[in-house]
Each structure stands twice: as C-alpha cells, then as structure tokens.
Amino acid sequence: MSMPYYVSPEQVMKDRAEYAQKGIARGRALIGVVYDHGILLVAENPSRTLHKISEIYDRIGFAGVGKYNEFDQLRVAGIRHADTKGYSYSRDDVDARSLANVYAQYLGQVFTQEMKPLEVEILVAEIGATADLNRLYHIAYDGTVTDEQSYTILGGDAELLAQRAESIYRSGWTLPEALAGSLFVLAGADRTLGVDDLEVGVLDLKYGRRAFHRLEADELSALLANATPTA
Amino acid sequence: MSLFLFPPGQDPGPNFADLLARADHSREIGSSNALAEVPHGTTIATLRFAGGVVMAGDRRATEGNIIAHRSIEKVFPADRYSVVGIAGAAGPAVEMVRLFQTQLEHYEKVEGCTLSLEGKANQLSQMVRTHLPMAMQGLVVVPLFAGWDDRREIGRIFTYDITGGRYEEAEFATTGSGGRDARTTIKLGYREGLSREEAISLAVEALYQAADEDSATGGPDPIRGIYPIVTVVGAQGYERLENETVGAYFQEILTRRAELYRGSERT
Numbered sequence: 001m002s003m004p005y006y007v008s009p010e011q012v013m014k015d016r017a018e019y020a021q022k023g024i025a026r027g028r029a030l031i032g033v034v035y036d037h038g039i040l041l042v043a044e045n046p047s048r049t050l051h052k053i054s055e056i057y058d059r060i061g062f063a064g065v066g067k068y069n070e071f072d073q074l075r076v077a078g079i080r081h082a083d084t085k086g087y088s089y090s091r092d093d094v095d096a097r098s099l100a101n102v103y104a105q106y107l108g109q110v111f112t113q114e115m116k117p118l119e120v121e122i123l124v125a126e127i128g129a130t131a132d133l134n135r136l137y138h139i140a141y142d143g144t145v146t147d148e149q150s151y152t153i154l155g156g157d158a159e160l161l162a163q164r165a166e167s168i169y170r171s172g173w174t175l176p177e178a179l180a181g182s183l184f185v186l187a188g189a190d191r192t193l194g195v196d197d198l199e200v201g202v203l204d205l206k207y208g209r210r211a212f213h214r215l216e217a218d219e220l221s222a223l224l225a226n227a228t229p230t231a
Numbered sequence: 232m233s234l235f236l237f238p239p240g241q242d243p244g245p246n247f248a249d250l251l252a253r254a255d256h257s258r259e260i261g262s263s264n265a266l267a268e269v270p271h272g273t274t275i276a277t278l279r280f281a282g283g284v285v286m287a288g289d290r291r292a293t294e295g296n297i298i299a300h301r302s303i304e305k306v307f308p309a310d311r312y313s314v315v316g317i318a319g320a321a322g323p324a325v326e327m328v329r330l331f332q333t334q335l336e337h338y339e340k341v342e343g344c345t346l347s348l349e350g351k352a353n354q355l356s357q358m359v360r361t362h363l364p365m366a367m368q369g370l371v372v373v374p375l376f377a378g379w380d381d382r383r384e385i386g387r388i389f390t391y392d393i394t395g396g397r398y399e400e401a402e403f404a405t406t407g408s409g410g411r412d413a414r415t416t417i418k419l420g421y422r423e424g425l426s427r428e429e430a431i432s433l434a435v436e437a438l439y440q441a442a443d444e445d446s447a448t449g450g451p452d453p454i455r456g457i458y459p460i461v462t463v464v465g466a467q468g469y470e471r472l473e474n475e476t477v478g479a480y481f482q483e484i485l486t487r488r489a490e491l492y493r494g495s496e497r498t
Contacts, residue, residue, distance in 0.1 A: 076341050080234075
C-alpha cells in the first residue's frame with residue numbers, strides 16, 4: 001500500500017511563487033511613471049504588434065509583463081469589465097480601483113487554487129482630473145496589489161531597477177525627462193535602447209476623452225531627440 | 232462584477248453585443264405600451280463631397296402633435312471616423328447608438344485596430360435586424376451611417392431598412408419624416424465633387440426646407456440659440472460644427488429668402 005505523501009501548504013505556496021517569479025523574470029521589464037501632464041508607460045518590447053501596453057478605457061491604461069497569452073487574456077477581460085460597466089452605468093463610473101480589485105481577486109484565486117499560477121505582473125494606470133488623482137495599481141502574480149504614487153516597475157530584475165529609479169526620480173518631470181529617466185532605469189548605464197526596442201504609451205488628458213495614446217516610431221524619435229540624459 | 236473569461240469555444244472575442252448576451256445583461260429596451268406616446272424623430276440628411284461626408288440632423292422630437300423636445304441630438308459620432316444619424320422612436324434609437332458606439336470602441340481596444348468602414352456598416356445592420364421585433368410593434372429605428380473609408384480614401388454613405396438591409400448610396404441620402412423634402416433639395420443642388428463649404432451649405436438648406444414643410448422637423452431657433460447639428464467626417468476624422476457656425480449658415484439662408492419675398496411684393 002502506497003502512502004499518500006504530505007506537502008506542507010507553506011511549501012506549496014513557496015514552490016508556486018518561485019515558479020511564477022521565474023517565469024516573470026525571463027521577460028523584459030516595464031515601467032510606469034507619473035510626469036507633469038500624465039502617466040508614461042515604457043516597455044522593452046522588440047515586437048511592433050504583440051503589445052504589452054494598451055488601452056482599457058477612457059482614462060485607464062494597462063501594462064503587463066510575463067507570459068504574453070496570460071496577460072493578454074487579462075487585458076481583454078479588463079476591457080470587457082470596463083465596457084460593460086460603462087455601458088450599464090455611466091462612463092464616469094468606470095475606475096481603476098474596481099478593476100484592480102477584480103484582477104487581484106482573479107490572480108489570487110488562480111494562485112491558491114489552480115495547479116499553475118499565472119506568470120504575470122500587471123499594471124492598471126489611471127489618469128485623474130488632477131495630478132493627485134493619478135493612480136498606479138501594481139498587481140503581482142499572487143494577487144497582491146500595491147498602490148504607487150510616482151512610479152512602478154514590473155518584471156525583470158525589479159529590485160535593481162527600483163534602485164535605479166529611486167536614484168533619479170523626481171516629481172514634476174516633463175514627458176521627455178520622464179522618457180529619458182525610464183530608459184535609464186530599464187537599460188542602466190551600459191546599454192542604450194533605441195526606438196525599435198521600445199513600446200511606449202501615455203495617458204494624457206490632452207488627447208480628449210480617450211486619454212490613452214500609443215507613441216508611434218516618429219513621435220518617439222522626436223521625443224528621444226529632445227530627451228536629455230539625466231544620469 | 233467578476234472578470235469575463237470564457238472557455239475557448241464560447242469566447243465572444245471582440246463582439247460587445249455578444250458579450251452582453253453571454254454576460255446576461257438584459258437588452259430589453261422600451262415598452263410595448265403607449266407606442267404613440269414615445270418621442271419620434273425627424274430629418275437627417277447626409278451627402279458626399281470631395282473630402283468626405285457631411286451629415287446634418289434637426290433637433291426636434293415630437294409626441295403625436297406635441298413638441299416633446301427642442302434640443303435633442305440625433306446625429307452622433309460612432310467613432311473617430313464615422314457618424315450615425317437616427318430617425319424613428321427616440322428611446323430605442325439612442326440606445327442603439329450607444330450600443331453601436333461601445334461596440335466599435337470595444338472592437339478597437341480588444342483587437343488593437345479599427346474595423347473597416349464596411350465592417351462598421353455591417354455591425355449596425357445586425358443591430359437594426361436584432362431590433363426588428365420592436366420595429367414590428369411600431370418602435371421603428373432607421374439609422375443613416377456615413378464615414379471616411381481610410382482604405383479607399385473616400386467618404387461613404389449607408390442607408391438601412393427596418394429588416395437590417397444595408398444599401399450603399401453613391402451621392403446622398405436622407406431619412407425621417409422630413410426626409411423627402413430634404414432629399415429633393417439636395418438633389419437639385421448636388422453635383423460630383425462639391426467642396427466642403429458647398430456640401431455644408433446644401434445640407435443646411437435641405438434641413439431648412441424640410442423644417443419648412445414638415446411639422447415634426449425643427450427649424451433654426453435663433454431665439455433659444457438652437458440650431459441643427461452639422462457634422463463633417465473626412466481624413467481628419469469626425470468634426471461637429473460649432474453652434475454659431477451653423478447659425479451663420481442659417482442666417483444666410485434666411486437673409487436670402489427674405490429678399491426673395493421682398494422682391495415679389497406688389498404695390
């Protein structure tokens with residue numbers, strides 16, 4: 001007769017967390033930064049078509065790192081959540097906090113109950129009518145939500161990148177400054193990232209009702225030319 | 232609310248209306264009672280010009296022989312490059328537009344690219360068809376759809392019937408109770424390759440003539456400052472003219488016509 005073997009819950013959680021972290025660390029990092037007129041999202045992404053950054057709703061943007069199919073599924077679910085909510089109530093009733101909560105619940109549930117946790121980290125960013133209403137919700141693979149005020153880093157070697165960010169970030173950055181800062185954080189001093197390596201989106205109220213705007217190659221080159229190295 | 236995640240075979244993809252059906256949102260709109268009492272529309276006119284399309288619509292809603300609203304809007308941006316105008320029962324019509332707008336935006340966000348203009352026109356066709364049972368009960372909704380086709384680089388116009396039949400118009404189209412008068416006016420002034428100004432002017436003239444003949448169509452209202460909605464869609468996207476600008480076009484017509492009558496006075 002075979003003995004059913006026992007694994008402690010602590011061990012199970014630890015294994016799952018390690019598995020998810022490994023998966024996420026394989027991909028490139030992504031950063032979300034608040035600048036003077038909005039929120040900048042910058043990802044290292046060589047693909048032009050498989051996006052890591054996208055629009056969820058009028059004032060809400062989404063960014064994900066890790067396994068593409070998994071965060072893309074979450075992205076679509078987020079758009080569905082926002083559109084159904086805006087359709088049945090009002091466009092003003094769609095907010096990032098409620099979306100971050102449903103994401104967190106789902107990720108937490110998968111992490112504890114499914115065989116395999118989702119290998120993703122996601123960011124729900126919302127631009128407010130005033131700067132103090134800007135929101136950055138960082139949601140980890142296990143459903144942990146953190147609410148950041150100025151910047152947040154997803155994936156890759158997040159600790160090292162966070163140190164770099166801390167060393168240079170200051171509030172009130174203009175868009176070119178924020179972009180230069182983000183590139184320094186993502187690439188460090190030894191690497192340089194060009195237009196082709198980047199995917200960049202902004203949330204800025206100057207674009208009207210739908211504040212999300214993807215910066216295309218020409219806009220991005222123009223911005224990079226303006227950006228002065230900060231480090 | 233929980234996240235809308237579906238198993239592969241049942242996923243609605245970028246289709247918002249299908250998502251609503253699966254998410255069990257009720258799409259029942261309006262009521263079958265007191266059909267004659269619901270506000271009705273009106274006159275919408277649309278025509279092509281060299282750089283796109285113009286669509287204009289009056290602001291009046293009527294309940295029987297009563298003016299229910301003086302400033303309702305019947306011409307809406309469907310998305311950045313298209314415009315939809317509605318005639319018929321106001322409640323379900325506005326609801327249909329709202330669903331249509333959400334549908335187009337939903338598709339764009341989920342898929343990361345916009346539908347082709349023809350794709351949008353077909354979507355609207357499906358919505359009109361879904362509405363058929365309500366139409367049979369008297370709540371008819373007949374939209375007009377127009378927009379800029381960025382693949383062919385031309386403005387295009389689509390008309391519908393209550394069964395969802397979709398027809399492309401080469402020059403111009405009108406709908407609503409004053410549609411016939413508007414149509415005649417445009418027909419007389421239309422030629423291929425009108426300029427933007429000429430097209431706007433013709434659309435405004437058409438609405439003026441429709442309001443002159445049809446009691447359910449509102450004319451310019453300088454006292455309250457309410458003028459019909461005039462929109463233009465071209466390569467630059469959707470644009471709604473300012474109230475004052477539309478007012479100026481009407482003022483020109485009024486001045487011209489006033490002179491005409493003065494000239495015919497006999498002493």
